[in-house]
Amino acid sequence: MEKLEPEVALGRSFEKVNAILEKHGYDSTNLIAILQEIQEEYRYLPEEILTYVATALRVSPAYVYGVATFYAQFSLKPKGKHIIRVCDGTACHVKGSEKVLKAVREYLGLREGENTTPDLLFTVETVACIGACALAPALMVDEEVHGLMDEEKVQKLLESYMEREEGGEASDGLQGQKGA
């Protein structure tokens, strides 16, 4: 998990931020898109980078910070590799999205107030409607939609992700006790 500490990230790929800024013409009206791309790169918005972006765009750090904290999509804390978005739109809500959320959190062993697993593999969020009301209750893992969820399906789904992770890059030693 130390791999994602800002100073390390900064040292490694500062030029990536520059490339993103360049692409958007150092134009502050593109700030949201710039932050989106930075978040894509780092999985969150490191504070140092926000300050750097502000200087580069000739706006105050408060302005950039204000935008970064306004929109639900942005995170100032590191997010997991996979983002699980449990839909809590109306259709999903009346069909039991709370149980789905509880099942996801329980499976990942998240404590109250915690949204990201310590190994930085998963972040759990709730979103208001992903537009898959016919499949309520639904959730998204990254960009993939999974519908008609229940406790059992949640377990199977997350197990499959865990297996993939373990099969793939088991070398980074991030997998913990939760596989079983």
Next chain:
Amino acid sequence: MVFRDRKALEERIQELKARYTGKRRVLVCGGLGCLAKGAQAVFEKFQEVLAREGLDWTVERGDGHGSTPQLVRTGCMGLCEAGPLVTIEPSGILYLRVHPEDVEDIVETTLKNGRIVEHLVYREEQNGRVQQWPFMKDVPFYRRQVKIVLRNCGSIDPENLDEYLARDGYLALARALTEMSPDDVIGEVMKAGLRGRGGGGFPTGRKWQFARMVKADRKYIVCNGDEGDPGAFMDRSVMEGDPHSVIEGMAIAGYAIGASEGYIYVRAEYPLAVKRLRKAIQDAYQAGLLGENILGTGFCFDVRIKEGAGAFVCGEETALIASIEGKRGMPNPRPPYPAQKGLFGKPTVINNVETLVNVPAIILYGAEWFRSFGTATSPGTKTFALAGKIQNTGLVEVPMGITLRELIFDVGGGIQNGKRFKAVQIGGPSGGCLTEHHLDLPVDYDSLCGAGAIMGSGGLIVLDEDTCIVEVARFFMSFTQSESCGKCVPCREGTKHMLNILQKIVDGKATLEDLALLEETALVVKDASLCGLGKTAPNPVLTTLRYFRDEYIDHVVHRVCPAQVCQAMREFWIDPEKCRACGKCARVCPVSCISGRPKVPYVIDQAKCIKCGSCFEACPFDAIVIKWRRKGNA
């Protein structure tokens, strides 16, 4: 190819019509619902089987050979409930719940032998007899629908400009640019009586006229695709299923008001819509239908996409403008209206996706034709996303003026699992809950407003007897509260207090004074908030208080939840017959309200119990019973 003028475009359209219309086509729904149910595997199976059978599926081969099927992945066909959906053209056979295993059968039976695969068609039991409808147009779900906005959605490949052109795509733009003055275009839209489909219902033509009259060096058209209402997915389906119609509508609007730039603002949660729109924009530029000197008329129009970043308030015009400018998406007081001073301080027209998609149809077929649908004050159609406890969850388009009963029971197929209808929430968190008594209310802007609801963007959530109305009101309030941007006090503080009171009611801790305060606060927030979010946030509370007051009273006075949803309205009892006096329950009880001695059944002190359910989970003998409080047995 680049279309240098209208004639070139028209010739190409004729050519493409010959290629696509009336041809044998296999359409596989690529809408989100069907994709999540496995439509991709069905599509791939069709590819494999058609290739193996020598029924080559490529469009190029299909040209000139009427019998060779073309395989197409379309946008949403609407009946998401029964996906993955497959349609066979030209006859219009609709197959439901198609799995890859069924593909061989469809190819063999339908494509080769022209017969219907019986077990895949729509069937419904009526009076003990099973009725089935193999053709899409006859299926009850589709029978009442009129498709203007969704004219191409579900019948063309959204990533193929040719297919859009084959359906007279960009012909409306060509006609506007070559035959009509900007004032003619505005006049036609005014005559059609098109009203904003985002919810407010403001006449589109008038909005355009305001922006046209302002003199400025630059003007903007903004397409509002920030569909944030939980439970609404109409705009998403259109952007994903027919992206060119959005672009064409914007270009016509741009011509009408004198704008040469347009922005499409799309929610971050809709990655597929963004992808399809990007492709469509790129294709339109390559064909000379966007950019400089469109169709040789001198008209220039550029379209860019701006992705939102997750803020419901950005659906509000002025907040949306702030967001496009790269700022916090907070609303500003109006006037000045965006039509005078909008994006980057320039006159700006902001139209909803659905509104803009209506425009090419109006230009092509005329205001008279458009007015032949719907009612006098609300002409045309409206798309709805039916969801909740309804049989046919999905996307529909119906003429305005249809009654809620027809919409929910005829089109939507009624309530799931034979339950009783309780209420319908229309217009999302800004709308209201309507009851059984409103079922015969015509769906148009004015009738809904009169009943305390709004048309909204088209989310329609059906609630059955198992849904607690108070809990639903709390749910909507928690949504608007967390989405309140915090700029104005009534909305920021008011929604918070309303949510607290609703939480108290749901937790069984509220009094009648709380209820009165809730109502008072709701009225203040409605009157005093700065923007549409705050002004409409109290609607769910106000309408449920108006139509379901007894259910609030049940919660507050009797501590009863008639729908058996609110956990605090339960009671835990120990069945003395089953209790073995092991004491496990007493040990886990966090408030020590269970007492007992060895060999004597334990007892729960109801006054101290916090209904946490720990004892229920701990008991190894299933001796703990949950009883829902009922009126009278308190």
